[in-house]
Amino acid sequence: MKLKKLFLFGLIAVLMLTSVACSQGTNDTQATSKDGVTKIKIANYFAEDHPQNVALREKFKKIVEEKTNGKVVVEIYPSNQLGDEAQFTNGVRNGTVEMAITGMGLQTANPKIGAVEWPFLFESYDHARKALNGEVGDEIETEFRKLGVEPLAWTVNGFRVISANRPIKSMDDFKGFRLRMPNIPIFVNTGKALGANVQPLPLSEVFTALEQKVIDGQENPYATLKASGFYEVQKYVLESNHMFSPNVYLMNKKLFDSFDKETQQIIKEAAQESANYEWELLLKSEEDVKKFLKEKGLEIIVPDAQFKEQMVKAMDPVYQDLYKQYDWAKAFVEKVRNSK
Template sequence: MKTLTATLLATVALTGAAAAQSCEVTLRASDTHPEGYPTVVAVERMGEMLTERSDGRICVEMFHSAQLGEEKDTIEQTQLGVIDLNRVSLGPFNNIIEETKVFTLPYIFRSTEHMHQVVDGEIGQQILDEFQNHQLVGLTFYDGGSRSFYNSQKPITSVDDIEGMKFRVMQSDVFVDMVEALGGNATPLPYGEVYSSIQTGVIDGAENNWPSYDSSGHYEVAPYYTLDQHLMVPEVLTMSQASWNSLSEEDQQLIREAARESTPIMRELWQAREAESEQAMRDAGVEIVAEIDKQPFIDAMGPVYEKHVTSEKLQDLVSQIQAVE
């Protein structure tokens, strides 16, 4: 770990040297998505706000395209203070911060609007506050779209079609159990290994949103996409607690404000990107199953909720989410 940390620090220091020369504080930001992706652009915009409002003292140096590693690795590096800012899906946090599980439960959100009401309100703040117990600061939530299944074998038109199929999932027990509950075989894999794993038959498919399905090129090897929309998992922007503690209260407040203000920017970009990617996939000839009865999928999730919503705190959070109009 020490060697890895030293290597990452050296890499980041060299790449961010120019920015560091002109700024008192250079915040190193990581994202697995490529340049131009809505989450990447949102953090870059946040950086622009910080530079302007701090009179050039604070800069953000973005490392996109998993330059600093896949999400599981970057979470650890952010906890250690090697990475300052990190945009990550909530899925990989499930095994670290128990409370994040409620936002990754299948069909917990009725719609995108319902999700926004939840994550932008008191419930969302409760979840963000939990990060402070894990060497992290939770800053804001971004959209991750609705996730659906895609594969290389056949159109999925019902739960029965999933029986025996191998699907990549994020490294989250909730995701694993969701696929198992539907009769499939879940295979946790880093995002960067999905394309080759489908291509070589290690897995039959995966599950994700339109922009990720498009930008990753997964549609080239898995041309069947089913809009079951089993998950609407928010993305979260976190900061290293060590990096946070090194700043003044005034600078901490600047970062919180800029992070929150980057959220509507990200959502606007996301909506446009989602529509663009969906059309691109249709134009590419992807076979899309748009009309599907979701109720059997929802009914199959009973064991997932029973297994993962066990504590009184989680049960209360689920009840609060379901009560939000």
């Protein structure tokens, strides 16, 4: 009888250990099949023909699959196929999505991540690229890692412009203007500082809201304005360039750390090459997009020096609040402005 009890206790202990091991395996972020192939799902909110997805297909996917001899397979899910930005970004954090190209939405968890999108911070594309690929980018990448994601490369979404159903040619034209912005404090505060009536909405809902005249306009880079079809329900564009929006390749950190050093290097180099290609594509396409929009009947309004200065000046209270709120803010802004 004692032998039977000991056997039963031993069997139960083995089953419990096996159950724990299986449970741990389920939480493992590296989804490797029986043949040793790892699939990396990449989520993003861009249209399939956006430079971000073109670069992913032509560079990142190709390089990773070729250089790992097919041991890592890349699957691309554009246009919010794996949920909206908040959903798939959180998916990368918890390991349900291996990778994403995302904006600075994680600033809701770590405000410093969003500092690169503060209003009128960068003066040009060259300025932004140099800063992000230098000390400024390194500082933000450290903050990403604290949230369980590995930043692989910086890409460009672009300077943000305002599309509208009526012309905006002065600060007075912002009064009563229902402007969609992402539901992120710095965006909302920037829109309010301009004098607009800010309406936070997910990107996936913007077209319908514009079409049904729930909002008067939205703000995004030119490439998104075209790729998302907003030009079909807008008549004007104010080239405000009020914020610069970068994007970043993020991978679940546990997954990245689980790869051997050689595979990590392949992934990082592929991401950087893909990112470089995306910068080229987007910058080359911006003038084509402007031409396209004009052909579709949209009027592009370039603010004169006085109007631009007034918009910049309107941000003073926003920055003063940021400096009061974060003890690192002033030094960070100075670092960005000295990185030209």
